[in-house]
Amino acid sequence: MGLNHPRLILLMHGAGDRYVNDEHLVKEFDLTLISGRKVTHDFKQKGLITDQTSRIIGYPKFDVFEAIRKKMAYPFQNQRPFALYNPHYKRNLNSSPVFMKALVKVFNTAHTYNLVVAPHIKQFHKNFAIKKYWLERLHSTKTLVDTGSPAMLDMTYTSQAALYIGDVSSQIYEFMAIPRPCIFLNPQKIKWQDNPNFRHWTMGDVIEDIDALKPAIEQAQARHHLYRPIQEKLFQETFGYPLLGESRRAAEAIVDFMTKIK
Structure with missing residues (x-):
């Protein structure tokens, strides 16, 4: 496609408790957007993310909950x-x-x-x-x-x-x-x-x-x-965050990450 080292950004699906068999692929992403503290803790323990490669944003689906x-x-x-x-x-x-x-x-x-x-x-x-x-x-x-x-x-x-x-x-x-x-x-x-x-x-x-x-x-x-x-x-x-605002936090996290790339 003519791309040279594109940045890979992952928006997590779901927020359940079970181990998912393709979880190991998370570490291949440059930035992972995560729902809350639970998944962040689990992924850090498994060595899949760091503070530099992840952001907690909440659950964007909840923006349409009401x-x-x-x-x-x-x-x-x-x-x-x-x-x-x-x-x-x-x-x-x-x-x-x-x-x-x-x-x-x-x-x-x-x-x-x-x-x-x-x-x-x-x-x-x-x-x-x-x-x-x-x-x-x-x-x-x-x-x-x-x-x-x-x-x-x-x-x-x-x-x-x-x-x-x-x-x-x-x-x-x-x-x-x-x-x-x-x-x-x-x-x-x-x-x-x-x-x-x-x-x-x-x-x-x-x-x-x-x-x-x-x-x-x-x-x-x-x-x-x-x-x-x-x-x-x-x-x-x-989730941790208020019920609304997750989509904006996700967008801001992406923009912040991309603008800091040298």
């Missing part, structure tokens, strides 16, 4: 609040093969919440073999199944849901912009305690068996006070 939150693109006719089920695509961590049908059954017979099923978008990639038509058969007046709309990605669901149910998706941290009850599903019975890859599982009840699902949903609001302090703490560690 606007998205006010948009109700998928209302339910019964006007009840909805729970969001957001399973990840990783086969060894994905809760949907065990819990999906049970969840839909619980919400179709309950009276408190509707349910939005919005899996990680990669679940629909060919290699992961989840079939859209199979999921869409679960759709009902109380269950909305999203298999590919912009709402899966633009915070429509994470900003509006009254309850989050998931496993290891980093969207839990988008949901925590407003602390609310959450439940984590662990059908593989992973020994997650004290594992930094599962920090977010300290923010709500962790369920291993289908029989515990309905009671956990019914008690989620009443038990939220037990988890709110850790939710606020982990959100601050993950």
Whole structure:
């Protein structure tokens, strides 16, 4: 392309707790823009960044959080609040093969919440073999199944849901912009305690068996006070900045970095 030693700038995707298998490539970038103290600490310990090659800017997606939150693109006719089920695509961590049908059954017979099923978008990639038509058969007046709309990605669901149910998706941290009850599903019975890859599982009840699902949903609001302090703490560690202004901070960091290059 005729470029001679271009500067490489990385804007991080997501802000979850898990190790990602291409993480080692971070050290190849001249500047890495990071969401907050948590990722900065982890990357420094791994030798991937230094103070000179990184800037903490927050999470640019949050600049549209309030606007998205006010948009109700998928209302339910019964006007009840909805729970969001957001399973990840990783086969060894994905809760949907065990819990999906049970969840839909619980919400179709309950009276408190509707349910939005919005899996990680990669679940629909060919290699992961989840079939859209199979999921869409679960759709009902109380269950909305999203298999590919912009709402899966633009915070429509994470900003509006009254309850989050998931496993290891980093969207839990988008949901925590407003602390609310959450439940984590662990059908593989992973020994997650004290594992930094599962920090977010300290923010709500962790369920291993289908029989515990309905009671956990019914008690989620009443038990939220037990988890709110850790939710606020982990959100601050993950992002740290005020909810707005991340895009401007990112732009300023890039301009500052480029103007100092000799």
